[in-house]
Amino acid sequence: MPNKSGNVYGLTILSPIIDDEKATPSHDLQIRSYLAKLSTREDSPFALAPGTHLARLVVMDDVIYVGMPACEEHLKSKYLVFESNCDGDLDNYLSGLAASVPEHLDAIWKHCVGYPGAGNRQAFIDYMKACQIETTFFFAAVNDKSLPETLRALQTQTAVADFIATHQGMEPSALQREFTRFVTHLKSLPIPRPGSMGPHRYIKTGGRNE
Amino acid sequence: MSNINGKVYAMNAITPMKPWKTWILRVFFFLLGHIKPMQKDLVDLSFIEFARWVVLPRNGFPFLGKGQSQEDLKYDYLLFFSNFNGTWNQYIDAFSAVLSKGLNLVWRWSEKFPGSVPVTLFKEYIARVQFDTDYYYTAYPHATANDVKSAHIVQSSLDCLSQAAEHYNPQQFADAYLRFVLQVQAHLGETGEAPVAG
Numbered sequence: 434m435p436n437k438s439g440n441v442y443g444l445t446i447l448s449p450i451i452d453d454e455k456a457t458p459s460h461d462l463q464i465r466s467y468l469a470k471l472s473t474r475e476d477s478p479f480a481l482a483p484g485t486h487l488a489r490l491v492v493m494d495d496v497i498y499v500g501m502p503a504c505e506e507h508l509k510s511k512y513l514v515f516e517s518n519c520d521g522d523l524d525n526y527l528s529g530l531a532a533s534v535p536e537h538l539d540a541i542w543k544h545c546v547g548y549p550g551a552g553n554r555q556a557f558i559d560y561m562k563a564c565q566i567e568t569t570f571f572f573a574a575v576n577d578k579s580l581p582e583t584l585r586a587l588q589t590q591t592a593v594a595d596f597i598a599t600h601q602g603m604e605p606s607a608l609q610r611e612f613t614r615f616v617t618h619l620k621s622l623p624i625p626r627p628g629s630m631g632p633h634r635y636i637k638t639g640g641r642n643e
Numbered sequence: 644m645s646n647i648n649g650k651v652y653a654m655n656a657i658t659p660m661k662p663w664k665t666w667i668l669r670v671f672f673f674l675l676g677h678i679k680p681m682q683k684d685l686v687d688l689s690f691i692e693f694a695r696w697v698v699l700p701r702n703g704f705p706f707l708g709k710g711q712s713q714e715d716l717k718y719d720y721l722l723f724f725s726n727f728n729g730t731w732n733q734y735i736d737a738f739s740a741v742l743s744k745g746l747n748l749v750w751r752w753s754e755k756f757p758g759s760v761p762v763t764l765f766k767e768y769i770a771r772v773q774f775d776t777d778y779y780y781t782a783y784p785h786a787t788a789n790d791v792k793s794a795h796i797v798q799s800s801l802d803c804l805s806q807a808a809e810h811y812n813p814q815q816f817a818d819a820y821l822r823f824v825l826q827v828q829a830h831l832g833e834t835g836e837a838p839v840a841g
Contacts, residue, residue, distance in 0.1 A: 435676060443695045445722070447704065449711050468778035473648055479780040487693060487726050489653045490778040496720060497657055497772050503754040506659075509712040512704070514655070516724045518693040547707040564705040566722075569698045570672040572685055574788040578795055586794035587786055587834065593797050594831040597824055605813035608820060616805040627782035 436568045439576025441486070442523055443568045446515040446561055448545040450492070460544035461492050461511045467540055473628065480628035482533035484520035486580055490541070491516070513545055520579045527558045584625045592619055646776050649784020649836075651692060652734065653776040654725040656769060658753035659718035665698055668721070668752050672696065684742050690728040692788045696749065697722040721753055728787040735766050785834045793830035800826050 436443050451460045458466070468490055471477065479485040491514040498505045519526045530538060535551035542548040547563075549556035575583070596615050600608060646653050660668070675681050685691070701716035727734050738746060739762040746759040757764040783791065804823045808816055 435672075441693070443693070445695065445697050445724075447699075449705060449707060451710075452712075465777055471778055473645070473778070473780050473784075477780050480782065485780065485782060487651065487779075487781045489655075489724070489776050489780070491655055491774065491776050493655075493657070493774060496659065496716075496718075497774070499659065499753075499755040499768075499771060503659060504717055506716055506718065508704070508716075509714055510704075516655075516695075518726070546711045547709045563707065566697055566699055566703065566705075568695045569669065570676055570696045572682070572691065572694045574686075574689070574692050575791050575795065580782055582798075583783065583791055583794070586798035587783055587790065589801060590790070590794040590797045590831065591834065593801060593827065594833065597828075597831070605817035609808065609811070609813050609816040612805075612808060612816070612820065616801070616808075628780065628784065 435571055436523075438571045438573040440521060440579065441571075441573040441576045442517075442519050442521060442526065443571035443573070444515070444517040444519060444523065444526070445566045445568055446564045447493070447512040447566055448515070448542060448548070448564045449510040450513055450545055452510060461494070464490075464513060464541060464544050465492055471537070475626045475629040477628050478530075478534035478537035479517075480626060483529045484526050484580055485627070486518045486520070486583070488515070488517040488519070490514070510546070513542070518573065523562075524558060527561050528554060531557045580627060581624050584627060588622065588625050589619060645779050648779045648781050650728050650787050651726050651779075651781050651784065652729070652731065653779045654723070654727070654731070654734070655774050655776060656723040656772045657774065658721045658723075658750065658756070658772050660698075660721055660752050660754065662701060662719045664752035665700065665719045668749065669698060671748055672698075684745055688737060688741055689789050689792070690734070690737070690787065692726040692728070692791070694725040694727075695723070697724075718754070721750070726781075728789075732766075735769055736762060739765055785836065787834075790832065790834050793832065796830045797827045 450464065453460060474480070479488045493512045493514050495508050495511070496506065531551040531554050538551040538557070547560060549560050551557045578586070592615075596612075600611055603611065699720045699722055701714070701719050704714045706713050725734075739759045743759040750756045750759075755768070757768050759765045786794070800823055804819060807819060811819060
């Protein structure tokens, strides 16, 4: 199934944006304005809902004309592209989004044609699936680990590096005792919140040709 | 616009294809998906976290009625979404150098594709067909694809050692611990803020 690589699901959704000449600002611009203010850290809607490794939202204004001798053509609608790399089953993932962050979903997708709202869970899932495009080829560098497993592993990696650095040359019985204590402590730690381990940097424009 | 979050760059690209060529591309992707050795170069480009190609038929754009006009297009479109570590230039350079044959097999069916070598024309083409990301989220912005792979190796090695440790006497533990350190030492690179590209 091309939408999946191992246990990771590659979700691609194109939702047509409402084209209303009377709307000021236009619906696509309202989506962009909302997204520009949306957090990308631990209070991101994708961090609050379970299962998202990476996700993006893009307003696709039109197809691109590559020049002669190709034909020039244009879309009749603008589309909101939602690309997500998430854990497991699609229904569970969409359901988790609708349950965790309905207000964000509604604020974004209310500008799209036929959006039923996240309040009606089944209608929301049906709508998203109606806008889904099947992925033709999906590649995931790590495809057998869930998001919590990856966050836990990254936490472990840092802790192990610190442990090794601070316990060099220790006598065997003391080392064994310290190691047991370390592992017990590590297991008792909560899994880091998604999006929480990033740098606090507010410059994120990232010119395309950097 | 935010194509970058932490150490990941989000690239979006769309290219037009004549519909009859789409089927050749679908066959190529089918083979790529089912013959794992064909993915070797893609796997070796270890700075890609997730990537996908989506063939969007000219009549395959979602149509929901309710006032939406149905698209009337001549071309099918190839959408490409990538999540990679490093800069745009490094990515395209590496793609061109390592995957040139594969890239040509993917994009040669797109209109006006100049080939992935020489890289200058290839970059010009990608820049033309790329469109920017409005919102980009990653659950682990401080980590690269290699960091994630390494972290799982460390986790699994630690789990093995901690399970066995309770049955060892101190000297046996010290020996096992040394083997553990040797096993994970190449995977302990510190994660953190990405260098500023300039």
